Amino acid sequence: MEYGLTRLDYAVDMIKKHGINWARKCSLWPLPFATACCGIELMHTAASRYDVARFGAEAMRCTPRQCDLLICAGRVVVKMMPVLQRIYLQVTEPKWVISMGACASSGGVFDTYAVVQGIDQFLPVDVYVPGCPPRPETLLEGLMAIQRVVREAGVKSSKERGRGLGLVAQSASSVELGPGLAGRT
Amino acid sequence: MATADVIEVLQERFPELGIEARPLCRYLDGRDSDQFWVRVPPERLIEVMTLLRDDPRTKFEQLCDLTCVDYLNYPTTADTAVPPQDRFAVVYSLLSLTHGHRLWIKVFVNDPDPEVPSVYAIWNGADWPEREVFDLFGIRFTGHPDLQRILLPEDFIDYPLRKDYPLRGKGEREAFDVVRRDSA
Numbered sequence: 066m067e068y069g070l071t072r073l074d075y076a077v078d079m080i081k082k083h084g085i086n087w088a089r090k091c092s093l094w095p096l097p098f099a100t101a102c103c104g105i106e107l108m109h110t111a112a113s114r115y116d117v118a119r120f121g122a123e124a125m126r127c128t129p130r131q132c133d134l135l136i137c138a139g140r141v142v143v144k145m146m147p148v149l150q151r152i153y154l155q156v157t158e159p160k161w162v163i164s165m166g167a168c169a170s171s172g173g174v175f176d177t178y179a180v181v182q183g184i185d186q187f188l189p190v191d192v193y194v195p196g197c198p199p200r201p202e203t204l205l206e207g208l209m210a211i212q213r214v215v216r217e218a219g220v221k222s223s224k225e226r227g228r229g230l231g232l233v234a235q236s237a238s239s240v241e242l243g244p245g246l247a248g249r250t
Numbered sequence: 251m252a253t254a255d256v257i258e259v260l261q262e263r264f265p266e267l268g269i270e271a272r273p274l275c276r277y278l279d280g281r282d283s284d285q286f287w288v289r290v291p292p293e294r295l296i297e298v299m300t301l302l303r304d305d306p307r308t309k310f311e312q313l314c315d316l317t318c319v320d321y322l323n324y325p326t327t328a329d330t331a332v333p334p335q336d337r338f339a340v341v342y343s344l345l346s347l348t349h350g351h352r353l354w355i356k357v358f359v360n361d362p363d364p365e366v367p368s369v370y371a372i373w374n375g376a377d378w379p380e381r382e383v384f385d386l387f388g389i390r391f392t393g394h395p396d397l398q399r400i401l402l403p404e405d406f407i408d409y410p411l412r413k414d415y416p417l418r419g420k421g422e423r424e425a426f427d428v429v430r431r432d433s434a
Contacts, residue, residue, distance in 0.1 A: 143402075143403060143406075143422050143423050144402065144403045146426050147426070150426070150427075150429045153429055154429065154433060176417075176418060177417055177418065177419070178410050178415070178416070178417065178418060178419025178420070178422055178423060179402075179410070179419070179422075179423070180423065181423050181426075182423060182424075186424070186426075186428070187426045187427070187428050187429060188429050189429070189430065189431050223431035223432065
């Protein structure tokens with residue numbers, strides 16, 4: 066007896082094959098903690114051209130209680146660090162943290178008294194996304210790293226996971242333009 | 251009314267201050283700027299500023315800016331006109347909307363405990379600029395209604411725009427509790 070393959074059949078097959086985490090990895094809820102120009106790239110990633118909805122992470126909420134993925138996009142100054150820590154504590158479990166860009170990861174060019182030299186000194190960070198600011202491709206690579214973590218490790222709470230993962234997303238070495246733009250450069 | 255007339259008014263009303271107009275800058279070709287600054291001692295500042303705002307010949311209705319300069323280790327040459335014993339200069343940038351002229355006032359104060367009378371009562375817009383100067387240079391404005399830090403965190407101790415403050419700070423950026431995964 067033959068069955069027509071519908072999308073539902075496909076989803077059921079994949080869940081049977083990979084477990085429920087296959088579905089969960091496409092349901093991330095990012096908190097856009099955008100403090101500087103990386104926030105522009107973050108918006109760009111969410112917008113139509115790069116379309117983070119393809120990865121199931123388009124529902125950005127500005128309240129930490131509705132989120133599970135904290136994207137720290139931009140430099141964090143000493144006045145903002147307690148705020149960021151508090152927001153991290155308020156994000157619901159299980160939670161992940163992406164440190165986006167050079168400033169959030171290391172202070173970047175802002176080696177001054179006011180700028181925290183890397184949020185990972187005071188927060189657990191799962192994925193560092195390099196770049197100044199990172200291209201949307203690189204941020205998507207970081208998001209896919211979080212997805213791999215969810216698929217393989219599942220939705221463990223922070224306590225079970227111990228230290229931060231400290232993954233580094235690979236930056237895109239070259240950018241392939243779409244067919245409509247190929248002849249323009 | 252040109253700026254020169256304003257200087258005349260000041261010299262006529264305050265002959266004992268020895269007010270002297272100095273050009274704001276000198277161009278590379280040797281010409282002096284046609285904008286001027288004058289030096290006013292801090293104890294006479296309120297009188298001078300009130301006159302500058304109210305006199306019909308000066309009419310400086312607007313305080314454009316209020317900031318501060320730290321002249322620590324400033325090279326004193328013949329024409330800098332900054333005595334080396336005075337460390338800070340609070341700079342007031344005035345604009346007359348009626349006459350269209352500008353004037354810069356500099357008040358020199360020194361360590362320790364630099365104090366300048368607040369001009370908040372003359373221009374209410376001086377409220378936040380004075381708080382900013384207090385925040386970053388540590389100059390106390392006497393008579394200010396709410397003199398507290400405006401940009402830096404309240405528990406910040408030093409004044410970071412002073413020249414003797416190290417660029418990388420005194421450990422403020424490392425002074426946080428570490429939030430771990432099991433903190434929540």
